Amino acid sequence: MTEPKDIKLYATHPHPCSYFSEREARTIFIDPELAPSPAIYSALSRRGFRRSGNHIYRPDCSSCQDCIASRVPVGLFTPNRQQRRVLNRNNDVVVKISAVLSEQAYPLYERYINIRHQDGDMYPPSQEQFDNFLSKSNASTEYIHFYDDDVLIAVAVTDVLDDGLSAIYTFYDPEQTRRSLGVFGILWQINYAKSLNLPYVYLGYWIKDCQKMRYKTDYRPIELLMNNRWVLLN
Structure with a gap:
């Protein structure tokens, strides 16, 4: 069975932060075409991932760690x-x-x-x-x-x-x-x-x-x- 550590992650280019106008943000997400099992989705949530539509993502900003699950x-x-x-x-x-x-x-x-x-x-x-x-x-x-x-x-x-x-x-x-x-x-x-x-x-x-x-x-x-x-x- 696939484990969270085996799932390939993708990263966005830096983009304007939704919360602080003067900052840039970066997001990592799993392949949107991948339908993770309930167990995998649950394990990703325990690691700080969230879902928006068909994207399961997590902030990954190098200069900011303010988004805390x-x-x-x-x-x-x-x-x-x-x-x-x-x-x-x-x-x-x-x-x-x-x-x-x-x-x-x-x-x-x-x-x-x-x-x-x-x-x-x-x-x-x-x-x-x-x-x-x-x-x-x-x-x-x-x-x-x-x-x-x-x-x-x-x-x-x-x-x-x-x-x-x-x-x-x-x-x-x-x-x-x-x-x-x-x-x-x-x-x-x-x-x-x-x-x-x-x-x-x-x-x-x-x-x-x-x-x-x-x-x-x-x-x-x-x-x-x-x-x-x-x-x-x-």
């Missing part, structure tokens, strides 16, 4: 007071899990990007971009739909790994600010992982000096991949 050990996690309030405010939400996205998903995504992320790489949104980013998945992907009555208010895209869930992306109704749906989506996935007896929720890269990526450490205790070792941060 993070995961929540769900057995140790207890929501804080603010997070408990978010859970209580959303106790009326109906959750449905599917292997395909609802037809309501793209209009919701489009509004979310247009209002919340006009300064990001995904602006302006398009159906093609949406399909490449979120609709192209693998056999382990689940689309978690959150409804207020019959109205779709959030979607969390998550991959089921051997040892946890990988939270790929969450988008939501930008006008439902009181619900804190981004926070709720993560808390729900942590509880979902617990129900599946999976030990981790992988949250992607924590970047200390980037405001929109600092939120990962709001979910403590959390583990950070530092010097190829997962370190617990209480």
